[in-house]
Amino acid sequence: MxxxxxxxxxxxxxxxxxxxxxxxxxxxxxxxxxxxxxxxxxxxxxxxxxxxxxRDLNASLMARARDLKVVFFIPDGGNEFMDSLAEAVERRVGSALADRMHLSTRRIRALDTGALAAGLDGLDPAHCDCAVIVTSEEPEIVAAVDSATRRGIAVMTLVSDLPGTSRQHFIGIDNVAAGRTAASLLGRFLPQGGTVAVIAGSLHLRDHAERLEGFRSVLERDFSQVTLLGPYESHDNPETTQSLATELVDKQTQLSAIYNLGAGNAGLVSALEASDRVGEVRVIVHELTAPTRRGLLSGAIDVVLDQNPDGEIREAVTAARVLALGPGRAFATHPIEIGIFLRDNLR
Amino acid sequence: MxxxxxxxxxxxxxxxxxxxxxxxxxxxxxxxxxxxxxxxxxxxxxxxxxxxxxRDLNASLMARARDLKVVFFIPDGGNEFMDSLAEAVERRVGSALADRMHLSTRRIRALDTGALAAGLDGLDPAHCDCAVIVTSEEPEIVAAVDSATRRGIAVMTLVSDLPGTSRQHFIGIDNVAAGRTAASLLGRFLPQGGTVAVIAGSLHLRDHAERLEGFRSVLERDFSQVTLLGPYESHDNPETTQSLATELVDKQTQLSAIYNLGAGNAGLVSALEASDRVGEVRVIVHELTAPTRRGLLSGAIDVVLDQNPDGEIREAVTAARVLALGPGRAFATHPIEIGIFLRDNLR
DNA sequence: CATTGTCTGAGGTACGTGCCTCATGACCTA
DNA sequence: TAGGTCATGAGGCACGTACCTCAGACAATG
The missing domain is CATH 1.10.260.40 (lambda repressor-like DNA-binding domains)
Known part of the structure; x- marks a missing residue:
């Protein structure tokens, strides 16, 4: 004492x-x-x-005249998960301000590599201490990240990583584990065996490919009674997803389950609700958004695997705070947990 | 701009x-x-x-001479979850110190109401700004909480709430939802029906009773093909749990699943591994600890529902920081999510 | 020797709040 | 009216770091 x-x-x-x-x-x-x-x-x-x-974080932030400025670059264009990420940023603006941090968001047209690179290149170190980006792996972006880092702006990747660059930190879930988890659940849902159709957005996306890899490996290892159908590619488009799902549910009468590891779930839910097999076909999807929430409540969806946008943003803000006080500081990175939601534990 | x-x-x-x-x-x-x-x-x-x-949190904490002192009262006595809570506190000591907060832990013999009340009564406001307690609902504790609050110490409840007192905040999961989730998973695991044995610690514990309530209601509503056996009471004791489980697995040859909504999982895992029915009987338990982790890996346990000790402690620390800057400040309370773990998404 | 450049010390102000002392005026009571 | 309490103002120091200026030390260079 x-x-x-x-x-x-x-x-x-x-x-x-x-x-x-x-x-x-x-x-x-x-x-x-x-x-x-x-x-x-x-x-x-x-x-x-x-x-x-x-270093005393409080005193440090106090002493610098200006607030810590963090800019989030988030894809735009109909992807509900990205919208919820943006909303999560908004929700944190207030409390961050009390911590001398200024958060702002820029929506970039999805997959518009040039726009994101231009955005990064246009960042003025005087007006931005840290940039957080959601991107796929493109040489143009890699160059822009390295350039920003050289100018003294810390860059962090969100959702999908950019290994081998000067990005300071990655925040996201383990997508292989997510795929494994989906398989582990579906395998237990189908003790008598059955056929599972897999829908992906695009297998060129690192996170989708990783999920598929995990899903496949566990299904093969532990649940040989289950047969895999696909993967089909939806390009994360709700309409494409809807027609794919409709065809699967209607024509494949022996279909027992669907795993959509991409986006476009609004179409999937519509297709399922239009069919007469709600409750018969087990459905696992990703990201808790308005349509998937609706699907859970109606029974069309059994399980939603979630990246927890609020947790990711919280983590990003904390990391930005530490990073801004000197690059190269090693800090414990808390992995983002995969959220698993059923109708009964909806938050 | x-x-x-x-x-x-x-x-x-x-x-x-x-x-x-x-x-x-x-x-x-x-x-x-x-x-x-x-x-x-x-x-x-x-x-x-x-x-x-x-109020600028950074400047505020800077200006007060002494660090913010938070004392955690955590039950002692062989309950692995409580141990992991204590460890979660330890893990946060370092980063909290950089934020001018001093965390300490006091282990109280489990269910020793007098000791906890005495501990609270003995707190000196000069040496403790905030107390975080894990307790059941007892008049003695209620009085001690109110007394501490009057002396200027903010009190928060963890894991199990103490409604109707002057406690400033509750941090924990929705136990009814946890029970519902267990039922929702087990129901899907047993599409052909079967018998589920339920083991509780004590139905006098608020959290256990709530889990049972949620479990029962969903099973009855959605999964009439599943029959419920029990609840049996283990008093959270590993030995009792072991003999209970052994008897259930050996004698009830038609047993399809076990849901242990209490502690004592070391005994449960031992019983299962000693039997020849690992992988046949579906098992859902609570709290990710050493024994349950082992059970997941060996296949004895299918699913672990978890309170996320690290998340709870993080939340408690954040709340304490805000509360210490003046009682009665309303702040957004982020509910703790129920973690769901299978072998494939172990963190 | 003079000049130039690099490295280092000394000391200051600022950030926003907590907490302290002292002085002043208003109001009440005996 | 004197003595008392209460509400408030004025001002200052402290917390630990960031960032600035200025002066001095030293070595290398011409």
């Missing part, structure tokens, strides 16, 4: 004293400013490690 | 000017100190609302 009261917070002053340098030098090292010899910087680094110094 | 640069942060100075009072008075109102006429306090409140003032 006494010892904890006596143990003062370790400050930059302590670091300076321990390293035998001045406050200014510690400051230069901490904030990556020039004018410090490598040997001196190392002395400071050792003192920091020895004392277990950790 | 220009407008946002021009819009300065609203500070206490602005509030003072708008209300036509001095800084000291605004401060007295904000921090609930005496010496302000009701009429004056109201003027200040109006100015705060008009300007949309929100």
């Amino acid at each position: 006494n010892e904890e009261a006596a143990r003062r917070r370790v400050t930059v002053h302590d670091v300076a004293r321990a390293a035998g340098v001045s406050l200014a030098t510690v400051d230069r090292v901490l904030n990556g400013r020039p004018g410090v010899r490598a040997a001196t910087a190392e002395k400071v680094g050792e003192a920091i490690a020895a004392l277990g110094f950790s | 220009n407008e946002e640069a021009a819009r300065r942060r609203v500070t206490v100075h602005d509030v003072a000017r708008a209300a036509g009072v001095s800084l000291a008075t605004v401060d007295r109102v904000l921090n609930g100190r005496p010496g302000v006429r009701a009429a004056t306090a109201e003027k200040v409140g109006e100015a705060i609302a008009a300007l949309g003032f929100s």
Whole structure:
């Protein structure tokens, strides 16, 4: 009780004293400013490690004149999940402001690589400390990310990663695990066996391909009684999804289940509700949105696997806060959990 | 772009000017100190609302000399979930410290109402800003909570709520929904029907009773092909659970599933692994701990419903930070989601 | 030796709030 | 009317970091 009261917070002053340098030098090292010899910087680094110094986030954000600015680039164009991501950002604007952080959103036409790259290139480091992007793997984007990083803007990827670039952090679920989970559930739903149709948006999308991979592997390993049909490609389009699903449900009378690992669920729900097999065909889809919520409630959908947009945005904001206080800081990355929703635990 | 640069942060100075009072008075109102006429306090409140003032959390925590102290009272005595809660607190100590918060844990012998009440009564407001407790509903505790609140200590309940008291906040899952979810999954696992045995810790525990209620209602409503056996009471004891499970699995050859809505899963897993029916009997339990994780991996357990200790502790810490800056502040309470784990999405 | 450049120290102000002291005026009571 | 309490104002220091200026030390270069 006494010892904890006596143990003062370790400050930059302590670091300076321990390293035998001045406050200014510690400051230069901490904030990556020039004018410090490598040997001196190392002395400071050792003192920091020895004392277990950790920068006071509150004081740090206080001291900088301007708020921390974070820009989210989120795809636009009818994908409900992306909309819910944008809404999650909005929901956090208020509390972030109380934490001296300014969040803003830019919607980019889906798959418009050029627009996203231009957006990144146009970012002024004075007006943006951190950019969060949702993108597929394109050389144009890779170049833009590296350029932004060089200009001092921390870039983080959301939902789908961009490995091998200078992006500081990735936030998203483990899509292979998501696919495995879908298979694990469907396998248990069909103890007598049956046929499962798989619909994907596009197998060129990294996350979709990963989900399919996980789904396939578990089905083959643990549930040989279940037969896989597909994958069919919907290009995440509700109309395409609807006609695909209609055909599957109507013509494949022996169809036991559908796993849609892409978007376009509004069409899927319409197709199912128009058929007479609601409740007979087991359905697993991704992302809790208005149409999938409706599907859960009507019984057309059995399970929704969810990326938890609010959790992802919270994580992004926390990470941005840490990243802005000096790049290269290692920090514990809490993986986003896959949410599993049935009608009975809808939030 | 220009407008946002021009819009300065609203500070206490602005509030003072708008209300036509001095800084000291605004401060007295904000921090609930005496010496302000009701009429004056109201003027200040109006100015705060008009300007949309929100206290700067960073500056606030900076200004108070001592760190924010939060004490967690967590039951002790062999319950793995409670252990994992305590571990979750430990994991957060470091990052909380960087945020000027000091977390500590006190283990209280499970169900020892007197010890918990004494612990609460012994809290000195100078050494504790917020207490977080896990408890059942007992008059002794209710009195201790109210007393602590009067002394200026914010109290929050974790896992199981204490409605009708002066507790500031509850953090936990919706246990009725958890029970419904278990039924919803088991019903789909047993399309041909079967018998489900239910094991509870004690039906006097609010959370257990709620889970049973949810489980029963969905089974009756949606899955009449499934028959319910029990509930049996294990008192959350692994040995009792083991002998119960052994008897159920061995004697009830027609048993299709087990739902353990209480603790003591180490015994359940042992019983199942000792039997020859692993993989035949569907098993759903609560709380992701060492034994249940092992059960998932071995195939003895199909699904674990989880309270997400890390999420709960994170939420508690965030709430404590806000609460300490003045009681009665309304803040958005993010419900804790029920985690659903299969072998394939183990984190 | 003078000049130039690089590295470092000393010290200051600022951020927004918490918390303290002291002074002042208003109002009440004896 | 004197002495008391209460509400409020004025002002200042502190928290730990960011960021600025200025001066001095030193080495290398001409």
